[in-house]
Amino acid sequence: MAETVDITNVKTNIESNIDNITKDVEKNVEKNIDDYKGFYKLSWLQRIGYGSGDVAQNFIFQIIGSFILFFYTDVYILGGKEERAAAIAGTMMLIQSIIDIIWNPIVGTFVDKHHPLWGKYRSYLIFGGFPLTFMTILCFWDYFKPSIVYAYLTYYLLQMCYGLVNVPYCALNASLTRDTNEITILTSTRIFMANVGGLLAGGGIPLVVALFAGKSLPIEYALFQALGSLPSFIFVPSIPIIKRKLGKKMMFYVFIIIAIFGYALIYIFSRLGVKKYIIVMYIAQFIKSSGLTVTTGYMWALVPEVISYGEYTTGRRISGIVNALTSIFFKAGTALGTAIPGWVLAWTHYKTAKVEKSPLPNDSKAWFITIVIFSLIGLILLIFCFTQTKERVVMDNKDTGNVKISDLWKEFFRNRPLRIISFFFMIAFISIFVHNSTTAYLMNDLHLQVSSAQEGVRWCVSVIPSILLLIGMLIISRYELNDEKIDKINKEIEEKQLA
Template sequence: SRSTDEITILTSVRMFMANIGGLAVGMGIPLVLRFFDSAETTDMSTSDSAWLKTMMLYGVVGLGLLIFCFSQSRERVVMDKSHAENVKVADLWMEFVHNKPLRVLAFFFITAFAMMAIGNSAGAYYINYNLHGLAAQLSIFMGLGSIPAFIFMPMIPSIKRAVGKKGMFYIFLTVAIVGMAMLYVISVVESLRSHMWLVYVAQFIKSTGVIVATGYMWALVPEVISFGEYTHGCRIAGIVNALTGIFYKAGMALGGVVPGLVLAFVGFDQTNEVSQTAFTQQGILWLVAVIPAMLLMLAMFIISRYDLSDEKIEEINREIERRNK
């Protein structure tokens, strides 16, 4: 579809369903691990066998869903076959150089997915060592990373109409930062740390901002595809999606490296399954709240450089359709 309203609705449905998957991971993995691990544990299972069986189960289900998605998807808006014959690998670089909205979106992807990867990887450490919580509490904490999607994703089309595209990003990125600040304060104030419901509220607020902002960013991909088609006449959707995939993976890779470096710096003792030093706990808190909040501030600056308004996209699509006629 070229309709920005329809794309927004499709993106909302997409992320609503994606967060069902996220809920199955966040709340499900600790429970499945306990099912496969007969030993009674107060934290995440350390059984290699339980982890292997759990990952095999999720891998098989995930593979089935991916095959279903591939087999049932059809492209409605495609480039002319004569143009498709001329697409080269070098066009990846050329599209990145000449498509400014794509560059903005690419760096937003890197920042957003690095933030999510860092925060998600630190969740278990945070519950286990900072709050000395149980596996059931970890399941709730991680599950709250997906639950706000079921409340707010259906509201995205209305929110976007009310505050605009950039306004929605600014509002929900700020909401996420507020949630992270609450997590930090709750964790460092001794009298608040024992109240798990406060941690859950802060996690819910943080997740609300993250889910809406990072969910809606996928609706911008068709826009940068249309912008490329408008500027050089070729609708190279595959190349644009390949580039966003590269930067999405780059963000995930960056987010995967940072926790290890921080934990090594603060002296995390992997042989101690009960407690860590105060400095190590502070490092875990950096991963849960401080570093993700800094990345969100950077993401807010990056998205401020995105200059394709809905009016501009509608104008671009009308011009493309006029050319095609």
């Protein structure tokens, strides 16, 4: 006897399957529409791939910010006279900030006007990465020691190569997606990885130099440096949550105050004795770095916002120009932050420490080998970043072909949020580099210096950065783009493009 087929059940199953297929199609269509609008979702490999570029650049960042002034004063002996080396180095770094005002707009304009085969922005990770590696190595080659001309030339070329990589790299951030939440996650990832680079370079370079110099490892100094990056592993993953709880501006206020408290502890206990209160110094460094990690880390998430604001008001998404402008200000902050300690040390009569067991050896060959190793690793990471990134939110040739250098300053004066974050960048980086440039002197047998030089180092390590952060708090209080406003701006931009 033939089996009876339940038509009702068959009909129900068919309808259920059709309903499920319809829902899947609707979801895919909705996702495709969101992607088309530029609100792309990024995979963790893409986020980590982009962040690896920050690891690479932070190697250079740490080399310049934490060690190059020490190298010029205590290893290279710039100019051949110990009492003049710091002042000569400080002047060199001031001139660099002026060069950046000319160079970075050229880079930003060139990047916006051209579409290289390997990508509008990512191509420069390769084009600039190789000369950047080469010039970093040459900066620490002592063959022409103590030539001022050689030091100036290699340092300036290094900074120009850094701009050739950094300006398009920062613009690449805004080209990956328009999604505010994705940008926050991407920024948190890159901050986290930048601090991985900071940890490896800041803590690793002193150890590797000592190893190649055949000296005892400077564990205390390396740990102090490493603690400058350690808070990122705790706070960076929580930045999106912190921002939601406190709000954008309040997050800046709270963590700036935390950083200033850490600086105050460093000043107080360094006067009582760095070696005697080394544990307290570690705690103070951790507190200071916790504040700076969030404060100076999240500021990078503001750059895509002002790019979108500029596109909303002018119709052109000139990411290269905007990042060239922010680069001018943060490079000016870098140069001034490294120059100020040079002048302070010269003014307070600092002289090279003459001790056999100095935490930072002055063996030039050891420094050279160490920088070669870190530079080559950085180049490999830049290449990895190139392979894992994809640009999807960029203007085409007809929109960027008429970009001019003058557009940089036009954008600066008409884009108020851009002006605010540019000044904040400069103040923040002066604060960072004034501190970083002098930690080597703080931990390098400071008690052997004359009292004026000791106080000069303490002011650079803690007092001057604190004053600058208070100024930064006042500046960021004027920033007006909250999340709701920037989301509305991005949606209106995409609706106009779809129309």
